[in-house]
Amino acid sequence: MSGLFGSSASATATNTVGDLKQDVQLNNGPEDTISDVAFNPTPTDPKDFLAVSSWDKKVRIYEILGNGQGEGRHLYEHDGPVFSCDFFKDGQKVVSGGADKQAKVCDLATGQTVQVAQHDAPVRAVRYFEANGQPMVVTGSWDKTIRYWDLRQSTPAATVACQERVYTMDVRNNLLVVGTADRYINVINLAEPTKFYKTIQSPLKWQTRVVSCFTDASGFAIGSIEGRCAIQYVEDKDSSLNFSFKCHRDPTQGNVTNVHAVNDISFHPQHGTFSTAGSDGTFHFWDKDAKHRLKGYPNVGGSITATTFNKTGTIFAYAVGYDWSKGYQGNNPQYPNKVMLHPVQADECKPRPAVKKR
Incomplete structure (x- = not known):
């Protein structure tokens, strides 16, 4: 399947058009484009903390207050633009990586930051996971490697060579998915972290922007620069469920369709539905099982x-900023640069009952 979910990329039916009126901007946001955002995942912590990494070389941590406002709690710096950040499972530490070829861990309780990883080129992606209950960090770099770091030692626990530069990476349970240049997707079972469980070429024809693991770790979504998203299951027995669909495209005018990069994909922690967000300044919520778009939002x-x-x-949470999709000339000082918080209403991300054809 390669059609659009629903009838059109631009939502026309009123019930599928989402509302941005309740969205709140974070105060004291970064001074340059935001590269990554991550919430603390700790179920026992009643508070929400948001880590924000930016091209301004800083990582900021905000506490989200009951009124939807965010308050800055901590800030630390890299020696170059920061490309990726992730919370530890306990919510007490943040890991980040960037153009300075390093990954750093910040302990929010003490405010101390330590370098935990080193690469030979910029670190494009960082993710936290646990091996036998031990905190670990995996880093993916433009030096064409991923490296695993046991935080008790200064050298990598293991290094795995990839086919090309690492562009994107995600972890869920024992599933690690690594997307590289030349559209390679490497699937790793973290029980055997130095082996590729499977390598595929992306089913999408153009450069991979993002990979994101399903909530249940049975598969992953891929977003590319040409306004397309793919749903891929890990196991061959589920391959009949794989499909791709178009998104983030302008209505066709005179045989011309402007397509936009899918910059990020996030899965809802409870419902397993997911969001896509793109260079066109819109985000959408989707149900992969019903093959249905739940909501589309205005620019x-x-x-x-x-x-x-x-x-x-x-x-x-979604970050608005210049993504260089229109080159140098597209950037200007008036371009918005902010983090927005969208309160998710009850029906926005709930799956729809699928109509099964017998």
Whole structure:
């Protein structure tokens, strides 16, 4: 399947058009484009904390208050633009990586930051996971490797060579998915972290922007620069469920369709539905099982560069900023640069009952 979910990329039916009126901007946001956002995942922590990494070389941590406002709690710096950030499972530490070829871990309780990883080229993606209960960090770099780091030692626990530069990476349970240049997708079972469980070429024809693991770790979504998203299951027995669909495209005018990069994909922690967000400044919620778009939202005034749900799925954070999709000339000082918090209404991300054909 390669059609659009529903009838059109631009929602026409009123019940599928989402509302941005309740969305709140974070105060004291970054000074340059936001590269990544991550919420603390700790179910026992009643508070929501949001880590925001930026091209301004800083990582900021905000506490989200009951009124939807965010308050800055901590800030630390890299020696170059920061490309990726992730919370530890306990919500007490943040890991980040960037153009300075390093990954750093910040302990929010003490405010101390330590370098935990080193690569030979910029670190494009960082993710936290646990091996036998031990905190671990995996880093993916433009030096064409991923490296695993046991935080008790200064050298990598293991290094795995990839076919090309690492562009994107995600972890869920024992599933690690690594997307590289030349459209390679490497699937790793973290029980055997130095082996590729499977390598595929992306089913999408153009450059991979993002990979994101399903909530149940049975598969992953891929977003590419040409306004298309693919749903891929890990096991061959489920391959009949794989499909791709078009999204983030302008209505066709005179045989010309403007297509936009899918910059981020985030899965809802409870419902397993997911969001796509793109260079066209829109985000959408989808149900992969019913093959249905749940909601599409109006343009937010600039490209959306990063998204995430909080642990309960009640807040959807999205970053608005210049993503260089129109080159150097597209950037200007008036371009918006902000993090927005969207309160998720009860029906927005709930799956629809699928109509099964017998």
